[in-house]
Amino acid sequence: MKFEWDENKAALNFSKHGISFEEARTVFEDPLYVDFYDPDHSDEEDRYIMVGESQPGHLLIVSYTERGDIIRLISARKVTRMEREVYEEG
Secondary structure, three states, rough: OOOOOOOOHHHHHHHHHHOOOOHHHHHHHHOOEEEEEEOOOOOOOOOEEEEEEOOOOOEEEEEEEEEEOOOOOOOOEOHHHEEEEEEEEO
């Protein structure tokens, strides 16, 4: 998989959420990740939200879009307690 992101957005995301996009991309390796279409956050491109575990073991929510064969990361953060409960209930 190929990934890309805006460096300024990545820095802002790390400052706000403490999660780097380098870590966020590891969620795509989680065999138990869940993703779904997110029609609410863009009228210009298809966006998706993924919930899964990163390599350091953080449960994250990652927003992304697909541009051809490239995955463009938009944002990433740790899940809330309620989001974790929903994820763990399956």
